[in-house]
Amino acid sequence: MPRKHNPYENYKAVLDKAAELLGLAQNDYIILKYPERTLKVSLPIRMDNGDVRVFEGYRVQHSSSRGPCKGGIRYHQDVDEDEVKALAAWMTMKCAVVNIPYGGAKGGIQVNPRELSKGELERLTRRFVSMILPLIGPERDIPAPDVNTTPEIMGWIMDTYSMQKGYAVPGVVTGKPIEVGGSLGRSEATGRGVTICARLLMQKLGRTLEGARVAVQGMGNVGSVAAALMHGEGAKIVAISDVSGGIYSEKGLPIDELRPHFAARRTLAELPDGDFVRISNEELLTCDVDILVPAALENTISKSNAPSVRAKYIVEGANGPITPAADDILDARGVTVVPDILANAGGVVVSYFEWVQNLQSFRWEEDYVNDMLERTMARAFEEVWALAQEKNASLRMGAYMSALKRVVGAKKLRGIFP
Numbered sequence: 275m276p277r278k279h280n281p282y283e284n285y286k287a288v289l290d291k292a293a294e295l296l297g298l299a300q301n302d303y304i305i306l307k308y309p310e311r312t313l314k315v316s317l318p319i320r321m322d323n324g325d326v327r328v329f330e331g332y333r334v335q336h337s338s339s340r341g342p343c344k345g346g347i348r349y350h351q352d353v354d355e356d357e358v359k360a361l362a363a364w365m366t367m368k369c370a371v372v373n374i375p376y377g378g379a380k381g382g383i384q385v386n387p388r389e390l391s392k393g394e395l396e397r398l399t400r401r402f403v404s405m406i407l408p409l410i411g412p413e414r415d416i417p418a419p420d421v422n423t424t425p426e427i428m429g430w431i432m433d434t435y436s437m438q439k440g441y442a443v444p445g446v447v448t449g450k451p452i453e454v455g456g457s458l459g460r461s462e463a464t465g466r467g468v469t470i471c472a473r474l475l476m477q478k479l480g481r482t483l484e485g486a487r488v489a490v491q492g493m494g495n496v497g498s499v500a501a502a503l504m505h506g507e508g509a510k511i512v513a514i515s516d517v518s519g520g521i522y523s524e525k526g527l528p529i530d531e532l533r534p535h536f537a538a539r540r541t542l543a544e545l546p547d548g549d550f551v552r553i554s555n556e557e558l559l560t561c562d563v564d565i566l567v568p569a570a571l572e573n574t575i576s577k578s579n580a581p582s583v584r585a586k587y588i589v590e591g592a593n594g595p596i597t598p599a600a601d602d603i604l605d606a607r608g609v610t611v612v613p614d615i616l617a618n619a620g621g622v623v624v625s626y627f628e629w630v631q632n633l634q635s636f637r638w639e640e641d642y643v644n645d646m647l648e649r650t651m652a653r654a655f656e657e658v659w660a661l662a663q664e665k666n667a668s669l670r671m672g673a674y675m676s677a678l679k680r681v682v683g684a685k686k687l688r689g690i691f692p
C-alpha cells in the first residue's frame with residue numbers, strides 16, 4: 275500500500291526549496307534526486323519451526339560524491355523502497371552538514387524483529403549481509419545501526435563480511451560492540467548530538483537548558499540518551515513515550531529511576547504505576563513544553579497535528595519526523611526547528627570516528643571522542659545558523675544549503691563520468 279506521506283517526495287521537495295534559495299540550476303543538483311544504486315533482495319530464512327519465510331530487503335546508495343557511502347540498517351515492518359531511498363538521501367545531506375568525508379546510503383528489511391527468535395534474527399542478518407556483499411566494504415559502503423538494530427547485530431554483520439574475506443574487517447560496519455572494534459561513546463552519540471544542538475539553540479536565544487520543559491517521543495537509542503543527557507544538564511523532562519504510549523509529570527519525570535527499566539525491557543508498556551499520568555503519543559506531541567524531541571519515526575508531525583503543537587522549539591532526533599506541509603505550518607507559527615540532518619548527526623559523526631580508529635587499528639579515549647563530537651557539532655551548528663540568518667530562512671533551509679554547497683561543489687570538481 276503506498277504511504278500517505280512519501281518520505282522520498284518530502285526529501286525532493288525540501289531539496290528543491292534549498293537549491294532555489296542558493297540560486298542553483300537544475301543541472302547543478304538534478305543528480306541528487308536519484309540514488310546512485312538500489313539493490314532489492316529476497317531473503318529466505320529457515321524459521322525455528324522448520325518453515326521457510328522470505329523477507330524483502332534493500333540497500334540504497336544515494337551518493338558517493340564526497341566519499342564512501344554511509345548509513346544504517348533498519349528492521350521494521352513498514353520498510354519499503356521509498357523509505358530507504360529517503361533515509362539514504364538524508365545521509366548524504368547529513369554527512370555533508372557535519373563535513374565528514376562520506377556519501378549517503380541506507381538499508382532496511384521489512385520485518386517486525388520482535389516476532390523473530392534470536393536465532394532467526396541472526397540468520398536473517400547474515401543472509402542480508404551475504405546478499406548485499408558486492409556493495410559494502412570499508413572503502414565502499416559502511417552500514418550502522420538504525421531502528422531496531424543493535425550493536426550485537428552490527429557484530430554479526432562484521433563477522434559475516436569478515437568470514438567471506440578470510441580475515442577480520444572491523445571497518446566494514448560501525449556501531450559495533452567495543453570488544454570487536456566499536457568506539458567508546460558511539461552508543462550515546464546520537465542522543466548526545468541532539469542534546470548539544472538543544473543547548474546551542476538555547477544559547478543562541480540567550481537561554482540555557484536549565485529548567486527548560488522537554489518532551490521526548492521514542493525511548494530508543496536516540497530518545498532515551500537525549501532525555502537522560504538533557505535531564506543531566508538541568509532540563510525538566512515532563513513527558514516521554516514509546517510505541518506503547520507515554521507518561522507525563524508536570525513536575526518532571528525521574529529519568530534516572532526510569533532508565534534501568536528501558537534498558538532491561540526496551541518498552542514503557544510494563545512500567546509500574548508511579549508519580550505520573552499515562553498519555554498517548556498524540557498527547558505527547560502537543561503537550562505544553564519548551565522543547566519537543568521527536569525521536570521515533572518519520573511523519574509523526576503532519577499538517578493535521580502541527581497546528582496543535584505547543585512546543586516553541588523542536589529538535590529532530592528522528593529522521594523526517596515533520597512533513598513539509600507541517601514544517602510550513604510550524605515555521606509560520608514561529609516554532610524553531612533544528613532539522614534532523616543536523617540534530618541527529620552525532621551518530622554518524624562518531625561512526626566516522628569509529629571507522630577512522632578501525633582503519634588505523636587505534637583506540638581513542640572516550641573524552642577525546644566526546645570532545646571531537648562536541649566541536650564537530652558546534653562548527654556545523656554555527657555554519658547552519660549563519661546561512662539561515664544570511665538568507666532569512668529556517669534552520670532546515672540553512673542545513674540543506676550548507677549540505678548542498680558541499681555535495682554540489684564536490685560533484686562539480688569530480689565532473690560527470692564519462
Ligand code: NAD
Nearest residue numbers: 420421422464492493494495496516517570592593618621
Ligand atoms: P530504536 O529502535 O532504538 O528506538 C525507536 C523508538 O521509537 C522505540 O522506543 C520505539 O518504541 C519508538 N517508536 C516506534 N514507533 C513509534 C510510534 N509510532 N510512536 C511512538 N514511539 C514509537 O531506534 P533509534 O535508533 O533510537 O532511532 C530513532 C530515530 O532516530 C529513527 O528515525 C532513526 O532513523 C533516527 N536516528 C537514529 C540514529 C542512531 O544512531 N541510532 C542516528 C540518527 C538518526
